[in-house]
Amino acid sequence: xxxxxxxxxxxxxxxxxxxxxxxxxxxxxxxxxxxxxxxxxxxxxxxxxxxxxxxxxxxxxxxxxxxxxxxxxxxxxxxxxxxxxxxxxxxxxxxxxxxxxxxxxxxxxxxxxxxxxxxxxxxxxxxxxxxxxxxxxxxxxxxxxxxxxxxxxxxxxxxxxxxxxxxxxxxxxxxxxxxxxxxxxxxxxxxxxxxxxxxxxxxxxxxxx
Amino acid sequence: xxxxxxxxxxxxxxxxxxxxxxxxxxxxxxxxxxxxxxxxxxxxxxxxxxxxxxxxxxxxxxxxxxxxxxxxxxxxxxxxxxxxxxxxxxxxxxxxxxxxxxxxxxxxxxxxxxxxxxxxxxxxxxxxxxxxxxxxxxxxxxxxxxxxxxxxxxxxxxxxxxxxxxxxxxxxxxxxxxxxxxxxxxxxxxxxxxxxxxxxxxxxxxxxxxxxxx
Numbered sequence: 001x002x003x004x005x006x007x008x009x010x011x012x013x014x015x016x017x018x019x020x021x022x023x024x025x026x027x028x029x030x031x032x033x034x035x036x037x038x039x040x041x042x043x044x045x046x047x048x049x050x051x052x053x054x055x056x057x058x059x060x061x062x063x064x065x066x067x068x069x070x071x072x073x074x075x076x077x078x079x080x081x082x083x084x085x086x087x088x089x090x091x092x093x094x095x096x097x098x099x100x101x102x103x104x105x106x107x108x109x110x111x112x113x114x115x116x117x118x119x120x121x122x123x124x125x126x127x128x129x130x131x132x133x134x135x136x137x138x139x140x141x142x143x144x145x146x147x148x149x150x151x152x153x154x155x156x157x158x159x160x161x162x163x164x165x166x167x168x169x170x171x172x173x174x175x176x177x178x179x180x181x182x183x184x185x186x187x188x189x190x191x192x193x194x195x196x197x198x199x200x201x202x203x204x205x206x207x208x209x
Numbered sequence: 210x211x212x213x214x215x216x217x218x219x220x221x222x223x224x225x226x227x228x229x230x231x232x233x234x235x236x237x238x239x240x241x242x243x244x245x246x247x248x249x250x251x252x253x254x255x256x257x258x259x260x261x262x263x264x265x266x267x268x269x270x271x272x273x274x275x276x277x278x279x280x281x282x283x284x285x286x287x288x289x290x291x292x293x294x295x296x297x298x299x300x301x302x303x304x305x306x307x308x309x310x311x312x313x314x315x316x317x318x319x320x321x322x323x324x325x326x327x328x329x330x331x332x333x334x335x336x337x338x339x340x341x342x343x344x345x346x347x348x349x350x351x352x353x354x355x356x357x358x359x360x361x362x363x364x365x366x367x368x369x370x371x372x373x374x375x376x377x378x379x380x381x382x383x384x385x386x387x388x389x390x391x392x393x394x395x396x397x398x399x400x401x402x403x404x405x406x407x408x409x410x411x412x413x414x415x416x417x418x419x420x421x422x423x
Binding site: 018019021026027028059061069070072073075076077078105 | 216219220223224226227248249254257260261276277278279280281283329
């Protein structure tokens with residue numbers, strides 16, 4: 001069955017990147033990056049994504065028609081589409097409609113800060129296979145200084161996900177952020193995450209250019 | 210090896226695996242292109258389309274096709290983290306009722322899906338212009354989405370219109386009436402032949418859009 005666009009759901013997308021191999025989830029994936037983000041991270045890689053009005057306007061069907069060219073690769077490698085941004089969870093209706101179009105066989109992963117209303121996480125959780133959570137730092141002050149926003153919603157949403165999901169479906173990325181956190185801060189974040197039940201932790205360095 | 214070439218090599222191996230597993234003859238020549246490679250090119254893409262056609266041919270003949278997860282090992286042992294099937298959406302669960310499964314196209318590969326004259330934007334415009342907001346719903350201040358299912362027959366006509374989830378107050382009946390009186394669509398086609406296709410969509414009753422004298 002084809003699900004038609006619900007009263008014209010549309011989203012601004014600034015990039016569709018094909019043939020990413022295991023960089024954003026399992027298998028061959030296509031990375032789709034939305035415009036619009038609630039955070040203002042000092043070292044944001046995609047500052048153009050802050051402007052929700054930029055990018056090309058897509059309906060879920062238009063995006064599906066474009067990315068299904070790689071369906072054979074997705075199916076053969078258990079890959080699919082990774083939604084990033086910007087913040088993909090600001091586009092939950094879009095992602096839900098996209099899932100209805102692509103069917104259950106594609107993997108859908110969201111790369112998110114989880115700093116969004118709880119209802120958004122609950123709604124998207126019905127249609128995604130996994131999460132890559134950009135946690136920044138678990139220390140509320142560091143988070144606030146680095147992103148301009150507090151992390152209360154992030155923590156609440158992460159707890160909700162860990163209660164509902166198998167931990168292996170939630171990869172948490174913990175960055176070393178020059179001038180904002182120390183190695184000890186990062187280790188503290190990792191310890192806190194482990195105590196919450198996170199098992200998939202990706203510790204890495206921000207490279208400032 | 211540059212990233213593009215590496216990607217090209219892996220994708221080629223995946224194509225070879227799919228071909229071998231499904232007994233499809235695929236002659237792969239070594240790429241001699243020396244410049245920057247994006248990981249794919251018209252020749253690579255043509256091979257994918259060829260595989261899709263061959264797989265569909267096999268399915269049409271009643272043969273089993275093997276694709277799912279075939280090349281998982283090729284990309285290294287990442288955590289199985291993302292491999293689980295998700296809960297399906299409510300909209301997809303309705304497909305459980307489809308009986309004629311063998312008539313469904315292979316993995317959604319079709320020549321064209323059915324389309325309202327002028328496309329989806331025209332369809333939404335048609336709905337906006339012709340949907341009657343029932344007085345009963347206006348009086349009660351009722352709004353929301355009516356989820357409707359329907360079929361586009363091979364001759365383009367709309368049939369079997371059914372409300373999957375309604376909001377009452379006459380809105381469900383208004384939706385069914387609208388779809389039943391809709392102009393003919395361009396039917397879906399597979400191998401040039403029109404065939405019946407199932408659709409569903411939400412129809413929005415937005416109270417704020419209604420112009421009344423009140």
